Structures are given as structure tokens and as C-alpha cells.
Amino acid sequence: MKKVLIVDDQLDVRMSASIALSNHGFTCVEADSPMQAMDFVTSETIDLILLDMNYTSDTTSGEEGLAFLKQLQHKNINIPVVVMTAWASVDIAVQAMQLNAVDFIEKPWKNTRLVAIVKQQIDSAQLHKENARYTALSRPTSTQEYYAQSPVMLELLAKAKRAALTDANILLTGENGTGKSLLASFIHQHSNRAENRFVSVNMGAIPESLFESELFGHKKGAFTDAKENRLGRFDIASDGTLFLDEIGTLGANLQSKVLRVLETGEYEVVGSSQTEKTNARIISATNANLEKMISSDQFRRDLLFRLNTIELHIPPLRERPEDITLLAEHLLAKHATKYHRNNMSLSPTAHAAILQHPWIGNVRELSHSIERAVIMSEHNILDVNSLGLSQHNIETPKTSPLMTLEESEKSALITAIKHFQGNVIEAGEYLGMSKSAIYRRLEKFSIDPKNLEL
Numbered sequence: 001m002k003k004v005l006i007v008d009d010q011l012d013v014r015m016s017a018s019i020a021l022s023n024h025g026f027t028c029v030e031a032d033s034p035m036q037a038m039d040f041v042t043s044e045t046i047d048l049i050l051l052d053m054n055y056t057s058d059t060t061s062g063e064e065g066l067a068f069l070k071q072l073q074h075k076n077i078n079i080p081v082v083v084m085t086a087w088a089s090v091d092i093a094v095q096a097m098q099l100n101a102v103d104f105i106e107k108p109w110k111n112t113r114l115v116a117i118v119k120q121q122i123d124s125a126q127l128h129k130e131n132a133r134y135t136a137l138s139r140p141t142s143t144q145e146y147y148a149q150s151p152v153m154l155e156l157l158a159k160a161k162r163a164a165l166t167d168a169n170i171l172l173t174g175e176n177g178t179g180k181s182l183l184a185s186f187i188h189q190h191s192n193r194a195e196n197r198f199v200s201v202n203m204g205a206i207p208e209s210l211f212e213s214e215l216f217g218h219k220k221g222a223f224t225d226a227k228e229n230r231l232g233r234f235d236i237a238s239d240g241t242l243f244l245d246e247i248g249t250l251g252a253n254l255q256s257k258v259l260r261v262l263e264t265g266e267y268e269v270v271g272s273s274q275t276e277k278t279n280a281r282i283i284s285a286t287n288a289n290l291e292k293m294i295s296s297d298q299f300r301r302d303l304l305f306r307l308n309t310i311e312l313h314i315p316p317l318r319e320r321p322e323d324i325t326l327l328a329e330h331l332l333a334k335h336a337t338k339y340h341r342n343n344m345s346l347s348p349t350a351h352a353a354i355l356q357h358p359w360i361g362n363v364r365e366l367s368h369s370i371e372r373a374v375i376m377s378e379h380n381i382l383d384v385n386s387l388g389l390s391q392h393n394i395e396t397p398k399t400s401p402l403m404t405l406e407e408s409e410k411s412a413l414i415t416a417i418k419h420f421q422g423n424v425i426e427a428g429e430y431l432g433m434s435k436s437a438i439y440r441r442l443e444k445f446s447i448d449p450k451n452l453e454l
Helices: 010-022 034-041 062-073 090-098 111-135 151-164 181-187 208-216 253-264 292-294 301-307 321-338 348-356 360-375 404-418 423-432 435-444
Strands: 001-007 027-031 048-052 081-085 103-106 170-173 198-203 239-246 266-268 276-277 281-286 310-313
Touching: 001 010, 001 034, 001 310, 010 027, 010 111, 027 034, 034 048, 034 062, 034 435, 048 062, 048 111, 062 090, 062 266, 081 090, 081 111, 090 103, 103 111, 111 170, 151 181, 151 310, 181 198, 181 281, 208 253, 208 266, 253 266, 253 301, 292 301, 321 348, 360 423, 404 423, 404 435, 423 435
Parallel strands: 001 027, 001 048, 048 081, 081 103, 170 281, 170 310, 198 239, 239 281
Antiparallel strands: 266 276
């Protein structure tokens, strides 16, 4: 139910408006002064304000009502305001509209007109917000088939479909390149929210200074570069799904901000004191060992509890060889179509080499290898050399069966940097990491590329 705040110093006026609006399905709260009204708008979700223009200072100027409108404007609180006064004044109406009031009504009013104005303006504000949300940048939802035939992946997809039918928060774990973002999209497509937005954000790629602006949005003028209002990802994803990738890279001082939204659905837009709410379904992903991070006070346990109502682990490609050939054929067809290369295929030796390759970068590495071959090969039949496996076959790190995911990640990182002769950026691209992500991991594991024996 939509909530209307009625602001008037006369009890009978507030009661009259409240009864009329309540009879038409609105929830009403009352304030007897602009000061009390400001307490309401900064602590509750208000859909419309019905504002008297005159209080104790005088009876005709409307100065107190205008001052309240200026205060709303100053605080960047965008709630539609319908102003009312017993004194018909075109001048006051014009001044109120200049301060973003959306309509004007005289006392005494006809209930039918009051209800019509309130309903129209609430609907108009909702439509405006929806238009802004749907024109904001967000990842378009596309239907994709998940290519898998290994028992472990078929079981995982079955679990994902069951989880999709709920609104429970889901945590996806697995190595880089295993397809966590694809699985998040798969879950969204099989959920009751499939017709709404799927919004993806890489938490590791957001500078700390821009974190709140990216996730919660900002108002024009909130900081130096805020040239216009901007919707945050939580708002854009309302009624849909918000995918928080690389959640393990989130700094300790920012984890509390995300935790609050997950617990209450509430947040404030940067530059505004008005509390907003989101009902976005949260899917997060990480390749980090969050339990180990909790033990070293790098990650909040209460945040993990909010994220992993359901936890789904994607095994690395080397542990599901049944999927490798299927994925290779699919990726070859995909890239051949993209680059207009008809009738391309893999030679028998290429098939064998693909099955033997360690695929440290998982599906992402397989895709890059095939895409490069499609672009560069002069022949339609791709062999081992076309795929670059003989030249770029990075040895599998000599890992113990008991090696932790974090230790394995460190070993793979060192091996990749050595292979690319100390070029950190190329190593990061090979492993599917952004520039900021790989440098964070170098710092995390205390790796100095200059000191590695290349």
C-alpha cells in the first residue's frame, strides 16, 4: 500500500484527508508541523506528501510551506508533494511548483478530486522511476543454454533450478573462469524474476571511493563529479536479480554497508538523507576461501551468513572431462559464427590435446584458445598448433591433493606470471582477472613479480 504523509497543523484537516485517502487504499501518517514531517521523510518510506502551506508564523504567505520544500530540495529528497492552502494564491502555487511541488489543491477540497490528484501523482512518480531504472545501464538478460553433460554438473544445475524458484540469497564458489556469472544468469532465467532485470557488478573492479555511488546511486551535486542524478545497482535491480561478483574482494569497511542492505533492504543514495528500499534478489560469487578470510578477520561471518543461504560450488574444468569436448564444440561454433568462418572443426589430435590440457583458466581459457584459433588459422580444421596448446601449455602446478584453494590460486598465479615472462597484465588476462584484481592478489599473497625466477 502506498503511504501518504499529511502535514497540517489542524487536526480536523488531517483526519478528513486521512479518512478520504484510507477509504481508497492508501496508508496515511500525520504530522502537525514541517519539522515533524521532516522526521518522517528521513526515517520512513513516503510515497507522497500532502502539505499545508501555512502554520503558526502567519496565515497567508505560505512561507513555512515554501521553506519545507526548499529543505526537501536541499536534502535531495525526491518525494512528490501536493501543496494545499485555504487561501487561493497563484503566486504561492507558482513558487511551490518552482520548488518541485507536483500539484496544488485548495481547501476545502472535494474528496474525489483529492483522491484523484494523489493517485495520479503517485502513479506518475512510480512511472518516472521505472523509466529511469529501465534506461539505466544494466546487463541485458539473454537466454543461454548451459552446455554440460558430466554427472557433477547435471546435479549442480538441478540444484540451481530448485534454488532459483526461491528468493533465497545464493553464493557461488569456484575457480576463476568456471562460469559463475553464467550460472548466476542461469538461475535468474529459471526464477520467478526472469522477466525483470539481471544486473551484474564486479565488486573487485569498483574503487572504494566510488563504491556507494555505484551500488546505491548518487544525487546531482553530491560530490565534485556528480553532474547528474545516477541510479545505483540496487535500485536498477529492484524486482530482479543483482549479481555481486568477486564478493571476497570487498574491503572490511564496506562489508557493513552491504550487510545492512541484505538485512533490511534499506540504503541511502549518496547526497540524500531519504531511506530507499530494494527487493532485489542477491546472487554473489567468489573464488576466495571465505572461511579462511573470516579466521584472519578479513571477512565478516555475519555477512557470509546473509550471502550463503544456499551455496553452490562449480568444479574446475579438469574435474569434469566429460564437458570439455562438448564445450569445445559449442565454443567453436559460437566463434566461427561470430567471425564468419564456415565449416570449421577440430582435428582428432586437437580433440586429444584439449582433453589432456590442464585448463588452469577453466572455461574462459578454453574459449580464448578457440577464439584465437578461429581468428588466426588459415585452415578450417584446427590442429594442436592452431589452438596454441604446444606453445602455451602452462604446466599444471605441482599441487598436493590437500592443497587449499587459496594455495592453488597462489601457485597458478606464480606459474602464469613466470610463463608470461613477468608480464602481470598478460598473466591476469590469461587467468581471467581484471588488472585491479590481479594486483590485489599479488598484494594478498605477497608476490613480487620482479623476484620470481623466470
